[in-house]
Amino acid sequence: MINNNVMLVEGNRLYLEQLSNIIRETETVTLVARFRDAKDALGQGMVFTPNIILLDADTPNIMNLLEEFHQAYPHADIICTGEKWSAESSSLYVNAGAKCFLVKPFSSEELLDAIFAFSKPATGGKEAKVMTFFSPKGKSGKTTLIANLAMAISRKTNASVGIIDADLQFGDMAFFFNLKPQSTIVEAARDTDFLSPVSLNSYFVPVTKNVSILCGTKEPSLIDKVSIHSLETIIDMARTMFQYxxxxxxxxxxxxxxxxxxxxxxxxxxxMLNGGYEVQHIQRSLDIFSTWPDYRERVKIILTRVEPCTITAKQEMEEIIGYPVAGIIPNAYLDVATAADDGRMALDLKPNSPLSQRINYLAGKITKKKQDNDDDF
Ligand SMILES: Nc1ncnc2c1ncn2[C@@H]1O[C@H](COP(=O)(O)OP(=O)(O)OP(=O)(O)O)[C@@H](O)[C@H]1O
Ligand SMILES: [Mg+2]
Structure with missing residues (x-):
């Protein structure tokens, strides 16, 4: 077993005591040295050969210190600690070589999660591709699509995928996966001030090795508990936790x-194409998104319940809408309903069905891997 020999560098005397105790109580981790002064740690810590350094980021000159620690301890993993996580400063630390950021005071579990996070398929310091699925009206098949697409992406690439159910009043993702989550987006939003990406991870429920879900609210009235600001913080953190x-x-x-x-x-x-006003809904939505200067690169269209689900149907719709269509999903009520009854993914139940093919195709486009099919729609 790998030894986790921790050196704690903490400027605040009270935190130094508190964190030392937590580290000592943590199994598989040994506190080999502790310093209040970072310069002392640089000079004297070497003899203790730490392989993990917890470095107080709330010290002046932290960026220079990070560099000095890297040079002095090239084989140690550095975890920055601080009183509050912020997207900007954390990404600066990670870009400067820190493995992750922990909010003080952390628990033993959080420390272990942070250490464990190093050994997981890393995001390689790169930020996730974040995708929001918007529909002008309900019942478009959006939740079904997201769930199946997340699975398809993770299978294609072995990448880590996070789903955030921010359909705050009537989110169905937990039902879809048959989950009874201990924590949801409500608890995550409540705790954002004390969380870092490492600790937010425990609010996500894993459904496979690489796919985890932050479930929606348990009751519609809880919508008030999730502020826009906290949702934005959660998305910012998730960006550093997953690849998609x-x-x-x-x-x-x-x-x-x-x-x-x-x-x-x-x-x-x-x-969903239903012979109604969908085209107008898409066009009105595009009008609103067109206030973004780069909306043509950022906004894509997916049509669901397309019948017949052919390249001709896609091209016809592109002409009518006047905008490219990124993907079309067939009408496959029986497939999705049977899968739901079975507690399984439509993708698993019928891997070669037109629905699975179209979802795999979209996953291929998103991950830019070679497509499964010869056809290009
Ligand atoms: N491709 C499809 N073909 C036919 N039926 C589908 C398809 N995808 C989903 N459905 C069915 O449509 C209904 C709505 O699906 P889903 O919950 O995924 O849509 P939604 O857009 O998330 O809805 P809501 O607005 O309620 O969040 C479900 O009964 C589902 O089984
Ligand atoms: Mg839904």
């Missing part, structure tokens, strides 16, 4: 869907 993040939002333009769309690299407008 898929966000489900309530139908229509509302503060939640707008905030999630603004934070996403790609926003998919998901609309």
């Amino acid at each position: 993040v898929l966000i489900d939002v309530p139908a229509g333009f509302n503060p939640t869907s707008i905030a999630a769309a603004e934070m996403a690299d790609t926003t998919y407008i998901v609309t």
Whole structure:
């Protein structure tokens, strides 16, 4: 077993005591040295050969210190600690070589999670691709699509995928996966001030080795507990935790869907083709998104329940809408309903069905891996 020999560098005397005790209580971890002064740690810590350094980031000159610690301890993993996580400073630390950021005071579990996080398929310091799935109206098949797509992406790439159910009143992701989560987006939002990406991880429920879900509220009235600011912080943290993040939002333009769309690299407008006013809905949505100067790169269209689901149907719709269509999903009520009854993914139940093919195709486009099919729609 690998020895976790920790050196604690902490300027605050009270934290030094408190964190020392927590480290001592943590199994598989040994506190080999502790210093209040970072310069002392640089000079004297070497003899203790730490392989993990907890470095107080609330000290002046932290960026220079990080560099000096790296040179002095090239084989140690450095975890920055601080009183509050922020996207900007944390990414600076990580870019400067820190492995992650922990909010003080952390628990034994959080410390172990942080150490364990090093050994997971890393995001390689790169930020996730964040995708928001927006629909002008409800019942477009958006939740079903997100769940299956997340699975397809993780299978194709072995990448880590996070789903955030921000459909704050009537989020269905927990039902979809048959989960009874201990913690949801409500608890995560409540705790954002004390969380870092490492600790937020425990609020996500793993459904496979690489796919985890932050479930939606348990009751519609809890929507008030999730502020837009906390949702934005959660998305910012998730960006550093996964390689792909898929966000489900309530139908229509509302503060939640707008905030999630603004934070996403790609926003998919998901609309069911039902012979109604869908084309107008898409066009009106595009009008609103067109206030973004780069909306043509960031906004993509997915049509669901397309019948017949052919390249000709896709091209016809592109002409009518006047905008490219990124993907089409067939009408496959029986497949999705049978899968739901079975507690399984439509993708698993019928891997070669037109529905699975179209979802795999979209996953291929998102991950830019070679497509499964010869056809290109
Ligand atoms: N491709 C599809 N073909 C036919 N039926 C589908 C398809 N995808 C989903 N459905 C069915 O449509 C209904 C709505 O699906 P889903 O919950 O995924 O949509 P949604 O857009 O998330 O809805 P909501 O607005 O309630 O969040 C479900 O009964 C589901 O089984
Ligand atoms: Mg839904």
